[in-house]
Amino acid sequence: MPAHSTIGGISYSEKGEGEAVLFIGGDAPALIDAFAGGFRAIALDIAAGDSVAQVRRLLDELAITSTNLVGHGSGGEAVLAVAAALPHRVRRIALVEAVPDHDAATPILCPALIVTGKALGPEADALARGLQRGRSAIAGPGDIRSLLGSFLTERLSGFDNRELRSAFGSFMTGVTIVTTAGVDGQPRGFTANSFTSVSLEPPLLMICIGKQAASMEVFRNARGFAVNILSEAQKDVSVLFASKRPDKFEAAAWRAGPFGNPLIEGSAAWFDCARYQVIDAGDHIILMGHVEAFSYSDANPLGYARGHYITLGLEQAAVNAASSASRTVVGAILENDNRLVLLPDATRPSGLVLPEVGRHGHSGSASQLHELLQREGMDATLGFLFAVFENPGTREQCIYYRGEALLHARGRMVLADFEDIPWDRLPDEATCSMLRRYAAERKIGRFKVYSGDHRQGTVKAVD
Ligand SMILES: Cc1cc2nc3c(=O)[nH]c(=O)nc-3n(C[C@H](O)[C@H](O)[C@H](O)COP(=O)(O)O)c2cc1C
The missing domain is CATH 3.40.50.1820 (Alpha/Beta hydrolase fold, catalytic domain)
Structure with a gap:
């Protein structure tokens, strides 16, 4: 009844x-x-x-x-x-x-x-x-x-939600961990990229939390929360706090902030906030916080776009290298239908090269690379940097991106299986060693970015 x-x-x-x-x-x-x-x-x-x-x-x-x-x-x-x-x-x-x-x-x-x-x-x-x-x-x-x-x-919107999520994901953001001391003294936290600064006078910021999140009710009722802006070394922390693990705070290094909310060690910036307003918004709630204390360092922030992490420092290193080196080669490791895209090398009979510009004559640029791909019958998204190195033989600064190629015309390209790359037809050891690393990393689905010369350098994890 x-x-x-x-x-x-x-x-x-x-x-x-x-x-x-x-x-x-x-x-x-x-x-x-x-x-x-x-x-x-x-x-x-x-x-x-x-x-x-x-x-x-x-x-x-x-x-x-x-x-x-x-x-x-x-x-x-x-x-x-x-x-x-x-x-x-x-x-x-x-x-x-x-x-x-x-x-x-x-x-x-x-x-x-x-x-x-x-x-x-x-x-x-x-x-x-x-x-x-x-x-x-x-x-x-x-x-x-x-x-x-x-x-x-019935669904409220007539849209395909996966498509809508992908379109929203085109907006490049940083990554934050939002934490609260909670009402029961149990710290809670989750990864969020919905952070927005709102106002200087008074100092306000906001984030959105999904109603399905396990910690949503705790955040809705908490007296405040902290926003930790992650640095590019903290991808693992982002993955940890995006999980449902109950021991997130045992696995992360943190301390209590001046207003009592957990601050994640190593963050590029943090804001410890008092609850200012909670707004219901569809399948999320908006938490608006009044900044009570904050701090920032010069660490590079971690970026996020289209479901991938982006490391600004390395992208910047590539840009700097391109502007300072005597000559720059810009190339791409492209896949089409799980095969590697290669082009005939104009300078060696039966030689093959990666799609690249700048090897002969003037420095190459990303827009010239796009033009080359168009001419060769391909459209490509060059989303992610894969390697930046100096080729000691030629003193060229080399920048390689990775991405997917769509073939829109029958061009001169050669598609090679990753199990069967024609190593002896490639131009040099630098290209071969880069492709060996690419082939190994694509197997496990985690790409890293290499920067240095063709032999020594640092490999940073991003994916
Ligand atoms: C990069 C990234 C950004 C995210 N941004 C948000 C966000 O803004 N709001 C949100 O509610 N969840 C976001 N999530 C998902 C939450 O982190 C995830 O659902 C988490 O499990 C919630 O924790 P909880 O269920 O333990 O509360 C994001 C995840 C990732 C990887």
Whole structure:
């Protein structure tokens, strides 16, 4: 049986758990029994007066940040009014046998379903057209529950979420670990790249945490949190805090900050914050913090884009090398369908080279490399640096990227299996040793960046 309650003169009954659905008007109490299996179903007995104020009060009292609304008959008007007045608290609206007047000047952006019998069909169609994401359906009494059921479980956006995530991921960011001392004295933390500085006066910053994160409730209620901006040596810490391991803080070096939140040792910067505001935002919450103390070093920050870590220091080293060396070769190790892309070497009969520019004559550049690839019938994304070294034989500074090639024309390229690279047809030992490392690293799926000369240098892990 649903539990009947009254809050500040508002009476309602509720049953079930999950996403909230608020039924207003008509046969609301019977509907909550039908929907309690998958939802937190609430029937509101709306009183005369300001319906928006009553719904807002009920949502606040029940700590519901956002809800679905179903208005039956006379409840339809209240549902439209609430959706217009409190858009960020309404996920979807459904109107059953209700076609209230709608003022087009107050747009309603959430998905809306209007279910009526035949007689009201034309009016329902007209209302649906006036709503940004509205649609109408004609249903017999027996169909209403199943129509509502599928509407309430539909995805809110019509997008493919993986595609949307990839598009968002094109924005290059740093990487942070967000920590809190928690309410129970147990430190909690997670990796986040949703960090944004917000304001200098007062000093504010924000991050977003997913509602599915194990530590979300702790962060939502904490008196503050710290943001640690990772340096390029801290990729392992990022991986650790992006995991579900219960012992994250045993595995990391940290100390308590001036405001009490954990600071990760070796970070490029940290901000210890008091809770300023918590904002509900779809499947995340936004934590806004008031900076109480901060510090930074000159360590290079770790970067992140399109699901990969980026080390700024090495990219910079490549740029510096390119601008200071006498001559620069810019090349690429490209794969097409798991095979290595090679081109005929114009200077040696049956010789092969990596796609590269600058070996003969003037220094090469990334844009010349792109032009060469186009001419040879390829499109390539040169996302990541693979090696920067000086070739002692030629004194050339060599910069190689790695990436994927799309072949759009039958060109002169030769595609070689990694198990069967034609070593004896390659130009020099520097190319061979770089390709041997590439072939070994691609097997385990972790690429490193080499910088130095062709024999000695440092290899830094990035992937
Ligand atoms: C580079 C990177 C950035 C991330 N950014 C965020 C973020 O901004 N917000 C978020 O909620 N999760 C983010 N994650 C995922 C969380 O770190 C991950 O879900 C973590 O398991 C949450 O910890 P918890 O479940 O123990 O609370 C990110 C992960 C990585 C690797």
